[in-house]
Amino acid sequence: xxxxxxSLSQSHCGSPCPLLLMCVNCFEKALGQMLKTLRADDYNDxxxxxxxxxxxxxxxxxxxYPAVSDDEAAAGVxxxxxxxxxxxxxxxxxxxxxxxxxxxxLVSYALAHSLGRRLVYPGSLRTKELLPxxxxxxALLLDNYKGQRAKLKACDGNEIDTMFLDQRxxxxxxxxxxxxVICCEGNSGFYEMGCLAAPLKAGYSVLGWNHPGFAGSSGDxxxxxxxxxxxxxxxxxxxxxxxxxxxxxxxxxxxxxFTATWATMTYPQLGALVLDAPFxxxxxxxxxxxxxxxxxxxxxxxxxxxxxxxAEQLCCYQGPVLLIRRTLDKVVNTxxxxxxxxxxxxPGTINLEGNRGNYLLLKLLKYRYPRVMTDExxxxxxxxxxxxxxxxxxxxxxxxxxxxxxCLTILQNYMSxxxxxxxxxxxxxxxxxxxxxxxxxxxxxxEDLPPVQQKRLGIFLAQKYMKNFEATHCHPLHPEDFQLPxxx
Numbered sequence: 009x010x011x012x013x014x015s016l017s018q019s020h021c022g023s024p025c026p027l028l029l030m031c032v033n034c035f036e037k038a039l040g041q042m043l044k045t046l047r048a049d050d051y052n053d054x055x056x057x058x059x060x061x062x063x064x065x066x067x068x069x070x071x072x073y074p075a076v077s078d079d080e081a082a083a084g085v086x087x088x089x090x091x092x093x094x095x096x097x098x099x100x101x102x103x104x105x106x107x108x109x110x111x112x113x114l115v116s117y118a119l120a121h122s123l124g125r126r127l128v129y130p131g132s133l134r135t136k137e138l139l140p141x142x143x144x145x146x147a148l149l150l151d152n153y154k155g156q157r158a159k160l161k162a163c164d165g166n167e168i169d170t171m172f173l174d175q176r177x178x179x180x181x182x183x184x185x186x187x188x189v190i191c192c193e194g195n196s197g198f199y200e201m202g203c204l205a206a207p208l209k210a211g212y213s214v215l216g217w218n219h220p221g222f223a224g225s226s227g228d229x230x231x232x233x234x235x236x237x238x239x240x241x242x243x244x245x246x247x248x249x250x251x252x253x254x255x256x257x258x259x260x261x262x263x264x265x266f267t268a269t270w271a272t273m274t275y276p277q278l279g280a281l282v283l284d285a286p287f288x289x290x291x292x293x294x295x296x297x298x299x300x301x302x303x304x305x306x307x308x309x310x311x312x313x314x315x316x317x318x319a320e321q322l323c324c325y326q327g328p329v330l331l332i333r334r335t336l337d338k339v340v341n342t343x344x345x346x347x348x349x350x351x352x353x354x355p356g357t358i359n360l361e362g363n364r365g366n367y368l369l370l371k372l373l374k375y376r377y378p379r380v381m382t383d384e385x386x387x388x389x390x391x392x393x394x395x396x397x398x399x400x401x402x403x404x405x406x407x408x409x410x411x412x413x414x415c416l417t418i419l420q421n422y423m424s425x426x427x428x429x430x431x432x433x434x435x436x437x438x439x440x441x442x443x444x445x446x447x448x449x450x451x452x453x454x455e456d457l458p459p460v461q462q463k464r465l466g467i468f469l470a471q472k473y474m475k476n477f478e479a480t481h482c483h484p485l486h487p488e489d490f491q492l493p494x495x496x
Contacts, residue, residue, distance in 0.1 A: 054169060054224040060158040063240040066247045084164050084232045085239045085274070088320055116305065120313035121228075127297075128263070128290075128314050129229035131196040132221035138198070142223055145200030149173060153208065159224075160217075160244050162236040169224030170217040170241065171199050172249060173208055184211035187279070187492075188251040190241060190271070191216045192264030194285075194482075198223050203261040203284065209487035212257070215249070217241050231266065231314060238267040242275055253277040257492065261285055262339070262481065269321035276326060280493050283322075284332040285481050287340040287364035288371060290316035296342045319368050323375040326449055328493035331372075331474040332485070333365040335396045339481035340364045358396075366393045369474050377469060380454035385466035392467050397478070401471070408463050415468035418461075419496055422453040 126133060135142070149155035149171055156172040175185030189207040191214060197203060199216025200223065208214045220227030220237055227233055245251050253275070260268025261284040272281045287293060291310050298306050310316075322329070336358055343362025360366070370389065374381045381389075388408060395401040426447055454462050472494040477485065 054157075054159065055167060055226060057159055059161045059167065061240070061244045061248050062161045063163045063236075063243060066243050084236045087232060087235055087270070087315075088273070088317060088324075089315075112308070116308050116312060119305070120309045124309050124313060125229065129195050129219065129221070131194075131198065131219065132229050134196065135223050138201075142198055142200040145198075146171070149200070158244070160237075160240045162220075162233075162240045164227070164233060164236045166220045166227035166233060166237060167225065168217055168220070168237045168240060169199075169222075170215060170244070171204075173204075173214045173216075174249075175211060175213045180211040185213050187255045187257055188213045188215055188245055188249065189257045189259050189282075190214075190245060192238070192258065192260040192267045192271075193217075193219065193222075194262030194264055197261065197264065203259065203264070203485065206485040206487050206490040207257075207259060210490045212490075213251075215241065215245055231316060234267045235270050238271050239274070242271055242278070254279040257282060259284065259490075261485075263316065265318050266316040266321070269318050269325065272325040272327065273321045276324075278327065280328040280330075281322075281325060282330045282332065282490070282493065283318075283365075283368075284477075284485060285334050285337055285340055285365070286318060286331055286368050287316075288319040288368040289364075290314055292342050292364065293340060319371040322368065322372055328495045329372065329473060330491065330493035331365055331369055332477050332489070333363060333369075333474055334481055334483070335360060335476050335478050336483075337363060337365075337479075337481045360394055360396055361390075363393075365474070366390070369393070369470060372473065373466065373469055376449040376451060377453060377466075378450050379452050380457075380462050380466050380469065382459065382462055384459050385462045388463040389466050389470045392470055396476070398476075401476075405467060405471075408467055410464045410467050410471075412468060415465050416496075418457075418465060419453060422451065423447060423496070 146155075146157075150157070153173045156174065158170050158172065160168040160170055162168055177185075179185030189204070189212045191199065191202065191204040191207065193199060193202040193216070198218055202216065204214045204216040217237065218225040219229045220233040221229045225237070242256075245256055246253060254277070256278045257280045258268045258271050258278060259282045260266070265283045265286040268281060268283060272278050291307065294306050294310050294314075295303060338358065341358065341362040342364065343359040370381075370386060373389070374386075392401065392404050395404055454465055457465065475489075475491075477489050479485075
């Protein structure tokens with residue numbers, strides 16, 4: 009028999025009690041605000057959590073890394089130094105010049121560590137502004153992908169906020185989950201809302217990290233601090249997460265291409281390198297943004313404090329490389345918009361000629377295939393670089409009669425010839441690294457080819473090393489557009 013006593017939440021007419029309903033709503037809002045505050049506090053309190061992995065943990069293991077002193081640790085990991093503009097054989101003259109130059113050094117240092125840092129790493133100033141979005145992105149990674157957040161301590165004492173998304177138990181298509189993609193974010197990027205989404209949705213295991221001074225990471229952003237952070241991230245991936253070096257892919261977007269190329273330069277055994285919206289050097293981009301009258305000061309600040317020499321570091325890596333060029337990118341473009349006098353493009357459209365990814369590609373190809381990349385071949389590749397879509401690419405390839413099978417045959421025959429001649433392979437045990445090029449670069453392939461065939465081979469190689477993505481600089485990369493580099 010049903011109770012005749014009305015429910016506490018119902019009025020006599022059967023509708024909810026307005027007073028109680030209002031209290032419930034207020035309680036829900038208060039609870040939501042309290043949880044939001046707690047989560048924000050938890051985000052900020054990350055710095056009080058214990059360290060999960062230290063940069064020097066591997067120094068006591070049998071892994072080939074020598075132990076370093078405290079002084080060496082404080083100095084940080086090695087960076088490729090800028091080439092000095094001149095040399096002074098006379099020590100006294102050098103000392104006098106150093107004294108005269110001291111005021112300029114002080115001005116350069118002050119500007120670099122104030123305005124310069126804000127211009128190069130604006131994301132370090134936006135953590136509070138973006139906190140709701142960062143919290144939402146972090147919750148998504150933790151809840152939907154069972155993310156593992158960890159604090160890593162770099163050699164400079166900075167604590168690096170990382171997020172690991174493990175998909176090894178369900179590796180999926182082509183066993184992608186067995187590979188780890190370490191993501192290096194841009195100058196306003198965070199792992200909570202950054203470039204790791206593409207490889208993650210594509211099925212790869214992913215390790216994201218934030219620059220020093222970004223979100224939960226401590227310290228200040230700089231090339232040296234970024235390299236220190238990258239060092240401990242790679243060690244964490246290899247020695248705590250236990251990924252084989254050949255299964256680790258480094259993925260850098262925008263300014264993250266600096267730390268990405270530093271990682272593969274320093275750890276050449278890593279499996280592959282993918283650079284998205286890349287540039288070859290910070291200098292031309294900085295000069296484009298700032299007034300001409302301060303050119304000398306800008307050059308000094310960049311070379312001494314923000315020497316993001318991506319191309320130099322890239323050429324130190326022997327493994328597979330893929331460059332993703334964004335055809336609507338204005339950020340890494342020193343020309344950006346075509347002029348009315350340009351007959352090849354409609355006025356007001358993006359001028360692909362100024363994309364610094366082009367310069368990076370040419371420098372890489374010239375280093376790896378110097379006999380192919382003659383002046384005539386470089387001109388042909390530049391022609392191909394003007395193609396903004398697959399139809400234009402196909403038309404240029406048809407013009408130069410590019411035959412993919414013939415090009416592959418030339419490259420494979422070269423490898424076979426060198427191997428038979430007894431030239432030392434890059435790896436002692438080639439079977440351990442099946443996806444790497446087997447011979448050290450640079451190659452002498454193409455030296456006996458006529459100019460016409462060198463052009464064909466040069467364009468073929470450009471196609472293999474660079475892929476276009478029709479998007480702006482900050483548009484998220486589609487999962488299907490994230491792919492591993494070409495291997496011969």
